[in-house]
Amino acid sequence: EAQVTQNPRYLITVTGKKLTVTCSQNMNHEYMSWYRQDPGLGLRQIYYSMNVEVTDKGDVPEGYKVSRKEKRNFPLILESPSPNQTSLYFCASSSTSGLAGSGSYNEQFFGPGTRLTVL
Amino acid sequence: TQLLEQSPQFLSIQEGENLTVYCNSSSVFSSLQWYRQEPGEGPVLLVTVVTGGEVKKLKRLTFQFGDARKDSSLHITAAQPGDTGLYLCASGTYKYIFGTGTRLKVLA
Numbered sequence: 182e183a184q185v186t187q188n189p190r191y192l193i194t195v196t197g198k199k200l201t202v203t204c205s206q207n208m209n210h211e212y213m214s215w216y217r218q219d220p221g222l223g224l225r226q227i228y229y230s231m232n233v234e235v236t237d238k239g240d241v242p243e244g245y246k247v248s249r250k251e252k253r254n255f256p257l258i259l260e261s262p263s264p265n266q267t268s269l270y271f272c273a274s275s276s277t278s279g280l281a282g283s284g285s286y287n288e289q290f291f292g293p294g295t296r297l298t299v300l
Numbered sequence: 301t302q303l304l305e306q307s308p309q310f311l312s313i314q315e316g317e318n319l320t321v322y323c324n325s326s327s328v329f330s331s332l333q334w335y336r337q338e339p340g341e342g343p344v345l346l347v348t349v350v351t352g353g354e355v356k357k358l359k360r361l362t363f364q365f366g367d368a369r370k371d372s373s374l375h376i377t378a379a380q381p382g383d384t385g386l387y388l389c390a391s392g393t394y395k396y397i398f399g400t401g402t403r404l405k406v407l408a
Contacts, residue, residue, distance in 0.1 A: 271343075293340070294342055
């Protein structure tokens with residue numbers, strides 16, 4: 182089954198304790214991205230990656246790191262989490278070879294989300 | 301920075317009613333996507349529109365892209381409880397902007 186998986190699904194941690202949220206996709210997609218979703222603010226992009234070893238900042242990259250050493254994996258790293266990083270996090274992936282106007286152009290497939298609480 | 305404004309924020313209607321939600325920007329969209337997100341899940345793509353004036357239909361859902369490519373609408377005919385969810389518009393190719401969403405509840 183084609184899917185994007187995230188682990189863990191739920192995490193409660195304390196300020197300053199480094200953590201990693203893993204993301205993996207089995208669709209051989211070039212593009213992967215991380216978002217956070219907060220009430221009233223919608224989805225905001227943290228980082229994205231257009232391919233292995235190619236990453237770039239989204240709108241809210243502060244306090245986060247990413248790496249893309251393999252095509253299928255795109256972990257999100259919080260070196261020193263703070264309470265303002267409490268949020269619902271989504272990983273997404275897409276092919277970059279879609280045809281414009283076909284309805285499948287750059288369709289992003291999202292993971293199930295990781296709910297993070299930083300105390 | 302391009303912003304996507306969605307309206308209304310919340311909508312609660314009875315089964316069988318029609319509704320329209322809007323997505324507007326001060327800038328021209330390169331392309332515009334509509335997603336639906338159900339509780340506890342990630343967003344799922346409904347449609348992508350890329351041409352000004354474009355209309356796409358997905359069963360009871362009709363998507364319109366404004367002629368100037370600065371606005372879009374989603375019209376649902378005869379809403380059903382299964383349409384309940386958060387509707388999001390998004391724009392971008394690699395760097396994405398999402399609207400804040402319209403939370404729809406359809407009552408049986």
